[in-house]
Amino acid sequence: MPIVFLILALFTVVMAIGTVTARNLFHAALFLIGAFFGVATIYVLLEAEFLAVSQIIIYIGAIATLIVFAIMLSRSMMGREAGGYNRFWLAAAVGAAALWSLLAWVLTTVSFPVVNQPVPADAIFQIGTGLVGPYVIPFEVASILLVVALIGAVMIARERHRQR
Amino acid sequence: MDWSQIDLRMVGALWNQAWQNAGITPPLLTVINWVVAAVVLLLVGLNMVIGLIWLERKIAARIQDRLGPNRVGPFGLLQTVADALKLLTKEDITPTEADRITYNLAPALAVFHVLMTLAVIPFADGVIGADLNVGVLYIVAFGSMGSMAALMAGWASNNKYALVGGFRVVAQLLSYEIPLVFAMMIPVLVAGTMRMNGLAQAQGQFGGLGWYVWVMPCAFFIFLAATLAEGERAPFDLLEAESEIVAGFNIEYSGMKFAWFFLAFFLNSWVLSAIGTTLFLGGWQGPFVDRIPALGVVYFFAKTMVMFWVLAWIRATFPRLRIDQMMDFCWKFLVPLALVLLVGTAILLKLGLPSPFDGLALLVWNLVLLIGGFWLLGKAQHRAVYASKRAFTPQLPRL
Amino acid sequence: MLEQYGFIGILAIIAFAFPFIGLAVAWLLRPKRPNPLKNSIYECGVETIGETWVQFRAQYYLFALIFVIFDIEAIFLFPFAVAFNQLTLFAVFEAILFVLILAVGLIYVWRKGALEWQ
Numbered sequence: 001m002p003i004v005f006l007i008l009a010l011f012t013v014v015m016a017i018g019t020v021t022a023r024n025l026f027h028a029a030l031f032l033i034g035a036f037f038g039v040a041t042i043y044v045l046l047e048a049e050f051l052a053v054s055q056i057i058i059y060i061g062a063i064a065t066l067i068v069f070a071i072m073l074s075r076s077m078m079g080r081e082a083g084g085y086n087r088f089w090l091a092a093a094v095g096a097a098a099l100w101s102l103l104a105w106v107l108t109t110v111s112f113p114v115v116n117q118p119v120p121a122d123a124i125f126q127i128g129t130g131l132v133g134p135y136v137i138p139f140e141v142a143s144i145l146l147v148v149a150l151i152g153a154v155m156i157a158r159e160r161h162r163q164r
Numbered sequence: 165m166d167w168s169q170i171d172l173r174m175v176g177a178l179w180n181q182a183w184q185n186a187g188i189t190p191p192l193l194t195v196i197n198w199v200v201a202a203v204v205l206l207l208v209g210l211n212m213v214i215g216l217i218w219l220e221r222k223i224a225a226r227i228q229d230r231l232g233p234n235r236v237g238p239f240g241l242l243q244t245v246a247d248a249l250k251l252l253t254k255e256d257i258t259p260t261e262a263d264r265i266t267y268n269l270a271p272a273l274a275v276f277h278v279l280m281t282l283a284v285i286p287f288a289d290g291v292i293g294a295d296l297n298v299g300v301l302y303i304v305a306f307g308s309m310g311s312m313a314a315l316m317a318g319w320a321s322n323n324k325y326a327l328v329g330g331f332r333v334v335a336q337l338l339s340y341e342i343p344l345v346f347a348m349m350i351p352v353l354v355a356g357t358m359r360m361n362g363l364a365q366a367q368g369q370f371g372g373l374g375w376y377v378w379v380m381p382c383a384f385f386i387f388l389a390a391t392l393a394e395g396e397r398a399p400f401d402l403l404e405a406e407s408e409i410v411a412g413f414n415i416e417y418s419g420m421k422f423a424w425f426f427l428a429f430f431l432n433s434w435v436l437s438a439i440g441t442t443l444f445l446g447g448w449q450g451p452f453v454d455r456i457p458a459l460g461v462v463y464f465f466a467k468t469m470v471m472f473w474v475l476a477w478i479r480a481t482f483p484r485l486r487i488d489q490m491m492d493f494c495w496k497f498l499v500p501l502a503l504v505l506l507v508g509t510a511i512l513l514k515l516g517l518p519s520p521f522d523g524l525a526l527l528v529w530n531l532v533l534l535i536g537g538f539w540l541l542g543k544a545q546h547r548a549v550y551a552s553k554r555a556f557t558p559q560l561p562r563l
Numbered sequence: 564m565l566e567q568y569g570f571i572g573i574l575a576i577i578a579f580a581f582p583f584i585g586l587a588v589a590w591l592l593r594p595k596r597p598n599p600l601k602n603s604i605y606e607c608g609v610e611t612i613g614e615t616w617v618q619f620r621a622q623y624y625l626f627a628l629i630f631v632i633f634d635i636e637a638i639f640l641f642p643f644a645v646a647f648n649q650l651t652l653f654a655v656f657e658a659i660l661f662v663l664i665l666a667v668g669l670i671y672v673w674r675k676g677a678l679e680w681q
Contacts, residue, residue, distance in 0.1 A: 026319060030266065033312065044568050053301040054638050061308025061341070062631040065334060068315060069624045121564075124297060124358065128646025131639065132654035142639065143661045146632045147668035153628045154677045157621050194566070195573070202574040206581060252585075253592050272582035279578035283571055293574065294567035301641060331623050338630040345637040353644040420589030424582050488680040491626075495669075495678045499633070503666055506640075507659050514652045 005045055012038025025071045033064045047119040050127060205293055209282050209431055214244040216430045219469075220476045227480040251423035259322055259416045266320035271417065271424035273313040277306045278431045285438045286361040288448045288460030299360035300348050303439060304341070307394060310432070311337040317425070321416035332487060336393060336400065339494045344390035346502035350383040350509055351376050351443045354526075364447025370520075375446040379523045380509070382530035382537075384444045386502050391436040391475070393490070396429065398479040400490055437471040438464075445471065501537050505530070625677055636665050 015038055018031035036059040043052035120126060131139045183193050218233065218241055225232025233240030258267065281303050283293035296302050311334045318330015352358055354376065355366035367374045377384045393400040417425060441447060445467045448460030485493065508529045517525055643650075643658045672678060 024263075026263075026266070030269075030316070041572075044565075047565060049296065049298050049564070049568075050301070050642065053298045053305045056305035057301065057308055057638060058631070058634055060312065061305070062338070062627070062634045065311060065315065065338065066624070066627045066631060068319075069331075069627050073621065073624055119564075124642050124645045125649075126646075128642035128644070129650065129654075131642055132646075132650060132657045136654075136657050139639070140657070140661060140664070143636070143664040146635060147664055147671075150629065150632045150668045151671055153625065154672050154675050157625045157677065158675060194569070198570045198573040199577070201570065202577045205574065206577065252589050253594075255594050255596065256589070268586065272579065272586070275582045276575075276579050279581070280571075280575060283574050294570045296567055296571075297564065301638075335623055335626050338627060342630065342633045342637065345634070349637065349640060349644050352641065353647050356645060356648040358641065358645055419593060420586050424585065491678070491680045495629075496673065499669065500666070503662055503669075507662055510647065510655050510659060513647070514650075514655050 005042070008038060008041045008045065012042065026068065029064065029068050029071060032067065033060050036060050036064065048123075050124050201293060205282050206279060209279060209434075210427070212434060213427050213430050214248075215241075216434055216472065217244045217247075217426075219472070220430070220479070223473065223476040224480040227477065248423060251426075252420055254419040256419040256421065257416075263320045263322070266316050268421070270313050270317035270320055271421040271428075273316065274310065274428040275424045275431075277309040277313060278428050278435060280306045281435050281439075284360050285435070286364050286442060286447055287464050289365070289453070289457055290361065291448075291461065292361050295359050295361045298358050300352055300358045300363075300443075304345055304348070307344075308341060310394075310428075311341075313428075317417070323416050326416055333396065336396070336487070336490060339491060340390045340393035340400075340498075343386050343494060343498035343502050344394055346499070346506060347383050347387035347390060348439075348443060350380055350506060353506075353509060354379075354513070360442050360447075364442050364449060367446040368449050372446070372450075375444065375449070377444040379526050380444075380505075380530050381527070382501070382505055382534045384440075385534060386498055386505070387440055387444065388474075389493075389498060391440060392478065393494070395433045395436050395475070397433060397475060399482040399485050433475055434468065434472055437475060438468045440471050441467040497537065497541060501533060505533055508533070622680065629672060629677070632668070633665070636661075 012035055015031050015034035019028050019035060022028040022031055036055060039059075040052045040055040043049075043055060180193065180197075183196065188196065221243070222232040222240070233243035236242045236246045258264075284296055284299040284302050286292040286295070314333040314337065315330050318326045318328075318333070321327070351363055355363050357363065357366070367376055392398070441464065446463075447467075448464040450459060450463035453460045453463065509526060512525050512529055513522055515522075515525075639661065640658065647655070
């Protein structure tokens with residue numbers, strides 16, 4: 001079992017590294033899709049299958065497509081090279097190293113509570129009752145958030161349209 | 165021979181026993197079983213496509229009052245094999261400066277996403293690759309991967325028309341995924357489970373009348389329309405039709421790569437028919453299936469073929485929709501219809517009516533929505549036609 | 564339950580490798596005679612002039628965004644659908660409120676004309 005986790009985690013990390021180092025933006029988006037898929041497999045290992053399929057449906061199906069469309073909207077289509085480095089690379093490297101060491105320190109010294117109970121067989125049923133039970137306020141707030149995002153997107157797109 | 169005693173599980177037990185006698189222990193044995201099951205599933209799917217392509221060509225031909233393939237093999241049955249061999253040996257013309265990796269990855273991804281959905285289709289009670297707790301969402305997940313494959317194909321070809329075709333295909337696939345998901349949610353609502361086998365089992369009451377298509381025809385209609393669009397079939401195949409934007413995102417593909425797209429298209433149609441059968445037509449349910457479990461396979465294939473036949477029939481009959489008509493139909497008709505259907509179904513089922521009457525109430529609600537929806541659609545079309553005619557000939561009589 | 568995903572994993576590996584095997588077989592069997600004319604990009608029979616550049620309309624992005632919103636809504640509604648049979652009417656009303664808020668969003672988008680395909 002740990003070996004499966006190691007393989008999947010390695011796959012995810014390799015895909016993530018590919019995302020940030022790819023020369024071509026479209027390739028970076030493809031690596032990102034691979035990273036999302038890797039995260040979904042790790043959710044499966046945690047027996048959170050609803051979360052895994054939601055990850056694939058929303059991140060790979062919707063958000064990755066959105067990212068690809070945003071890439072194509074923002075630059076000339078067949079532009080190949082995306083210029084990997086600019087003049088601030090030293091500051092960025094220092095910042096990334098600092099963040100990494102902070103995260104490593106937190107993860108190794110803080111003792112996170114571990115849930116030892118097995119995942120219930122009717123987990124999705126419990127999520128369902130939870131969403132309209134104890135967690136109904138976040139549920140409704142989520143819908144308002146989604147509508148706000150929708151209205152915001154339409155407003156911004158309409159303005160762009162009028163500016164043309 | 166007592167047919168009710170023959171159970172596919174007995175065959176499985178014998179198989180496991182044979183391997184264990186040879187000294188292969190459970191962890192490795194499970195993996196071997198998985199590999200065998202996966203290969204069998206793939207072979208079933210791929211070999212079925214040969215029959216499906218022949219069937220679709222014959223149906224389209226007969227509806228168009230011609231014969232269809234009838235030269236290669238008896239009744240032209242080997243035509244698809246000949247086509248496959250041809251595509252296998254054709255030269256693969258890769259356009260200059262096409263992105264190699266993405267160009268090769270796109271057809272593989274298209275086939276991959278369809279083959280993965282085969283894992284959760286119940287061929288009989290218990291005869292399913294993996295009866296996941298999230299079966300329905302698993303199908304939606306791998307369906308959404310198909311749109312990525314189309315986008316990659318369009319981008320990698322380094323061709324304007326392929327790219328625009330790719331964008332439009334993705335817009336179509338994404339848009340129609342919403343009504344598809346909502347239409348699949350309604351049987352889940354009634355059955356209370358997302359497991360595909362569970363959905364088939366839940367349709368066993370009242371003999372053949374327990375199928376969800378009798379209780380929720382509106383949901384079945386939404387599912388059918390969304391299936392046609394998700395499978396890029398007519399009347400929604402503007403983007404792939406040969407006479408349109410020159411075959412869309414797969415212009416620059418030839419040989420085996422094109423064959424993979426072609427195969428993915430037909431297998432996708434079949435898989436969507438199988439899903440519709442499981443969700444709405446009772447899956448493997450049928451007479452005597454509780455006594456002879458193997459009959460489930462027969463019923464399942466019969467129903468799926470009927471649904472595939474209906475899809476091919478629709479393809480040969482209707483003209484294409486324009487892309488703006490397609491988008492309007494999705495967002496302005498199907499999505500509101502699905503939402504209203506969902507809300508009404510949820511309220512109706514909680515009113516606490518006794519057993520046959522809740523089904524009847526549901527049926528009435530579905531029919532009201534279907535008839536009302538089409539009436540509204542007719543009025544909107546009428547107004548549009550009248551408005552466009554009035555622009556040219558002001559002497560039309562008042563309607 | 565994890566065992567089922569083991570099968571899915573094995574199927575994924577085999578299903579992903581299979582198209583490449585087919586492509587490899589085709590690569591062995593087919594003729595390879597590239598020439599510049601055949602490899603040029605198809606453009607209704609004429610030569611491509613200038614770089615390939617396409618006007619990407621914001622319309623596509625907007626449709627994708629609307630899709631994201633409704634996709635998330637559908638995902639939220641699935642656990643509700645699974646738990647439906649054991650819920651009270653009040654709980655069902657809460658979920659219907661969720662759907663109604665998003666329906667208001669859809670009506671807004673419709674009225675603002677963002678659903679038109681130009």
